[in-house]
Amino acid sequence: MSNLLRTSRVLAWFILTGLSVAVIVASSFYLYLRPNLPDVDQLLDVKLQTPLRVYSKDNRLIAEFGEKRRAPVTIEQIPTIQLQAFMAAEDSRFYDHFGVDIKGLVRAAIELISTGEIQSGGSTITMQVAKNYFLSRDRTFIRKFNEILLALQIERELNKEQIFELYLNKIYLGNRAYGIAAAAQVYYDKPVNELSLAQMAMLAGLPKAPSAYNPLANPERALIRRDWILGRMKDLGYISEEAWALAKDAPITASYNTRETEVNADYLAEMARAEMVRRFGEETYTDGYSVTLTVDSEKQQAATEALQAGLEDYDRRHGFRGAIGQIDVSDLSGDEISRQLLNYPQVESLVPAVVTRIDDEAGEVHAQLRRLGTGIIGFDTMTWAKRYRTENLTGPEPKKPSDVVSVGDVIYTKILELPQVTELPEANDDQPDPEDAGAGTLKAALAQAPKVEGALISLTAKTGAIEALAGGYSFSQSKYNRATQAQRQPGSTFKPFLYLAALENGRTPATLYNDAPIVFDDSELEDTWRPQNSSGQFYGPTTLREGLYRSRNLVSIRLLRDLGIQTTLDYLRQLKVPTNNMPSNLSLSLGSGLLTPMELARAFAVIANGGYDVQPYLIERIEESDGTVVYEAPETILCDSNCDQLAENENATDIQTDELPDTEGMALPASADEPEGPRVMRRLADERSVYILHSIMQDVIRRGTGRRALALERSDLAGKTGTTNEQKDTWFAGFNHDMATTVWVGFDQPAPLGRAEYGASTALPVWLDYMKVALKDAPAATMDRPNGLASIRINPQTGERARPGEDGVFELFKEEDVPAPLSADDNGSGLNGESEGLSRQIF
Template sequence: MSRMIRFTRISTWLLFFGLSIGAMLLSSFYLYLRPGLPSVDQLVDIRLQTPLRVYSSDKRLIAEFGEKRRAPITIEQIPNLQLHAFLAAEDSRFYEHNGVDIKGLVRAAVELVTTGSIRSGGSTITMQVAKNYFLTRERTFIRKFNEILLAFQIERELPKNKILELYLNKIYLGNRAYGIQAASQVYYGKPVNELELAQMAMLAGLPKAPSAYNPLADPQRALSRRNWILQRMRELGYISDAAYELASRAPITASYHGAEHELKADYVAEMARSEMVRRYGDDAYTDGYKVYLTVDSEKQKAANDALQAGLEAYDHRHGFRGPLGHLDEDTMATGEFDKALGSYPTYPGLIPVVVTKLSGESATVYSRPTGETTMPFDSMKWAREYRDENRRGSEPTKPADVLKVGDVVYARPQSPAPTSSEADGELPETVAKPFMALAQLPQVEGALISLDAKTGGIEALTGGYSFEESKYNRAIQARRQPGSNFKPFLYLSALEKGKTAATIINDAPIVLDDADQESIWRPENSGSRFAGPTRLRKALYQSRNLVSIRLLRSIGIDYTLDYLKQLKIDTSGMPHNLTLALGSGTLSPMEVARGFAVIANGGYDVTPYLIDRIEDSRGNILYAAPSVIQCDDNCNDLAASSPTSEAGFPAIRTAPRLADKRAVYIMHSMLRDVIRKGTGRRALALNRDDVGGKTGTTNDQQDAWFSGFNHQVATTAWVGFDTPRPMGRGEYGAVAALPVWLDYMKVALKGAPPSYMPRPNGIVTVKIDPETGERAAPGNPDAIFELFREENVPAQQSADTIRNQDNGDAVMPQELF
């Protein structure tokens, strides 16, 4: 008995000594590690790595940039079943323990011994928060002890629901998805509050091993994990037996969903991304900024569609360049087309297909998205053989004239037009099936820019046929000759120097020495026709080159270049010779659009901009585009007194006057005549009298332009090859570019009331003789009205002048050199 008592005492002392030593060691570790532990307050202020998101002005998501996809969410927005699924999988005693669950650790140990694996884990959710937010992933005792200490500290200072919310927003769930909301979108394409029970359990199975239990990478293993979680939810009383039975039998419905982009605007998205990186560096990708652009989603879609349609129309006019490739006999025999077609890129609206069968009326084609589909012959009739920019082969009469079995070509999926019964809401007797139309990727390129004429906000911009095919943004990066699109700036400078819309200049051949080329220059009009003495108004709407050259020589090259600088048009690419009159300098489409916006708004400065405002992850406005105030005088005083926002950015930007408003008003009238009577007549399809514009075509039709406007909006369209070369006979601005502009403006101006520049003081309307440009004599039956600045009104014709005119000897102005 005494031996037993002695053994008990010794054992007790040894246990006490061991516990004391353990307590001392733990205390020593705590005292050693405690000063280095981070403050839990940092959890409240910590910034989750959230991607940069770019939105249109009407809040449509355009793009998302960043390595980690994350969409922070509050715990109130998460369904209780989803919370229960994570608790069942990761920490069923979360609301009972103080950060470290001893029972959970024991249970994990038992699982390891009995099954050889740990399914529920030993770390609590609080410990995972400590690890994910503050600690590294190295497997050491010190790191684990830090994790335990931090878990206790977090539990003391934060409520349970806040800890759970932090956890669900931070955890990595595979496929670049961080947090439950992002994972819900990635795997199921919908927010977490729309998930079904089986889908909730599937997401709850991911934190343990996002790659191993990923339904996209290993569906069977993910299914096993999901059903185990559903079983745990039933055992814990979170779901009923019936709910368990139904959910555990549900099939896997997960599939990869990219970012939900509501508006395709890749070129403007890249412009916004570049600007954000310039402002914030690499933090732009992780700090959750939201960028709202000036771009309108409806107008942007119209710009995309208009440019693509215009480039495809040009492409069809010049013929079919042949198939992309041809599949060998073995592949055709086996019918294993998917792998072969996978080597050909896909573009928006265009998919590669292989021809599997030909008949007299159609081709049968196979594509990976749709399987076998019909390609009617009507969709191939455009496909005459391309020979060069001016020549095509004969018109095809059957599909075999265009395609062969085994050819790989691009096709555009088409939906049949509804029948009259369908339009009336009745089902047709036979339902027409979708079909494919033969297509090809255009080689020609283009750009379209539309600006708010007053503010400079970019309402729509596209820099090419396909951003996937080429990242080169022609809207802002391409510098091309504007051709006759430049003439409004020349004519405006002439109006300010005292010329009038009635000034007569001779449209006749001219021969000039070209000192730069050491040769003779013989400029011509389009069509090589000459009209003789011509009023400036008529010369502009008929785009007379010889008049423009004589006009430039009359007012002076230096004066004109100085005036362009006054308009803030870049002259670095402008020649110092008479070819300037024909638009031989170089400007980007954006610079041309900006120049037309200055004319459109009445002569005030325009600074194009894309970003309307920037918000941080909490919705605080970091930047907002300033309001624009147009000013004729005291602009510097207005700018100096402009208030600043709380964030420190200016609230007002002044737009000083750059051009005489009366000269601009007359230019509006002249450019409206370009559409009413001249080279822009195709724009009459808008049925609007408030629109003016100008075509532009360079030598050999290498560049085609159309720029047009009303008082509110200015839009420029350009078409050409990236490496300048002729586009072919007849590819003038009115043919290649104006239809692009027109298709866009039909949408941009739909429902908008007419917008004219107000008539300024100092404008006089008088009758003139259209042949002489002089003030018409009373009773002249051919007299027409013309606008003048009051100091430029021509004098009343004298009786002698009238008699001379009657004799055919009218005195002509001096511009007839």
């Protein structure tokens, strides 16, 4: 008995000593680690890493930037049964313990002693919050001890609901999904409150091992894990026997879902992203900003499609350049062919395919399409494919499919008709489709990825808001934004600004200039210059109105010589048209300077709105993740007089820049210290001069080079085509009083487009397709006729008042520029009196 008592005492002493040592060691660790532990109060104001999202003004998703998909939710938004599923999987005693589960820790300690590492973790939900928000993922004793200490602190500072909410928003659930809401969207394309019991249990099984129990990557293991959680929920009394049985029999319904972008606006998205990073730094990608742009989704989609269609049409007109590659299909299986096709990326809607068989008799080409199985290309879609030789020359028209392609050729196709069982793949999807075979036979057309490029910019004329922008054929192929970065010669689209300068300097639409040959031997031009009209003909004395709407080059040259180059450049600066890349010689009159499409579009917006300064802007509003608005675009006020006083009274931003600001940074004010309130935009041109120019540019569409625009059947449109030497740049800029849209087409490395190509044949069709949508159901928007104008009947041959009984036309004049009445002895020669000045201008 005494031996037993002695043994008991010894054992008790060892236990007490062991506990004392454990307490001392634990206290030592605590004292050592406590100063380095993070402040738990940070959790009260935690910022979850949430991606930047960019939306159109009608709330359509344009883009999402950030590595982590997350959509924070409150615990009230999560169904109770979903909370119970996570408790069954991770911590069934969550509401009972104080942040640490002793049983779990003992189990983890035994694993550490026996295996040298911790396998099961023993972590409560609170401990996982500590780990996910503050600690590394290393499986070490020190990290585990820190985790315990932090969990105890968290339980003291926060209630259980706050802890659970933090957990469910932070936990990683695979496939870049962080948090329960993001996972519900990624795996089931549903909000959390619409998930079934089986789906809830499946998601609850992911935190333990997001890859091993992933229903997409490892469906069998995921199913075992789901069913185990359902059993735990039944045993814990969370669900009934009947609910358990139904959920256990449910199949796996998970699929990979990303939040689809709803608008094709990659160039705009990149502009917004760059502006946000400039403004907010790298936090742009993690702080959950929502950026609303000025663009309308329908107009933006129309802009993208119109530009792509126009570039494809040009490309087809100039012939087929042949296969983009070769695959020897003779000894390859369908799967091997599919894998080789992955080396050829999809470009927008153009799908790579390899020719597997040609049937000339049936007029069909059989092909295997990238990720879409087999398809048939009808010869009726191939008749355009004359062989390309030069920009001016193509081969003969093909008579049969084998004239165009050969077996093994890799070509681009456009899908015409898809079997219902097949979905068109996303562009740039690098994964082979395991269901290629059996996808069905589809119908496709022969296509070709254009080498030619272009840009379209559409602005709200009175504010500068960007309504739509397309910076090229395909952002995935080239991120170079031609709308804002391409410095190109505007050609004849520059002429309206020269003519506006003339109207502001005493000339009238009736002023005559001679459309006749002229030769310049100017050292600045490096060679003898013999300018011509595009027609190669000359038409003699011509009014300014006809000279502009018929785009007569010699009229423009003589006009510039008469006005003076410096006077013209000064006036361009007054209009805030950039002049740093403008020549100081007469070639300026033909648009030989350099402007970006955005700069030109902005200048035409000034004409469209009646002569007021506007600056393009893209970002309408920025919100933080909680909905707090941190930026909203100010109202624009168009000002005619007393602008300084107006700016002061309205606490407004007075825009007085000399030239157009950097279009890459156009979205936000440069400094947060700039005054809030409306932006005051000053008048840059006499509204009478602008109104007269409107009427001349309307003639461009009614009877000049822009006649194709008559197809819109609108009376409020004005515009100007443009084509540079050797057809290297082609343009159309058109507008009404509300909207100004400019289109450019050309090669990135300037090269001739072809002798038959002009602004009217390349850029105008793009503009037309876009404006059909942009102006749909929009009422006519015309500039009101200002005071101080007179309509006078003139003789267009002389530019003077028409004599009684003489054929004439009505012309607009400023009151101070009205032609003098004819004298009684005037013989109508046009060379007497007032016309003496005109004769000097003619010659």
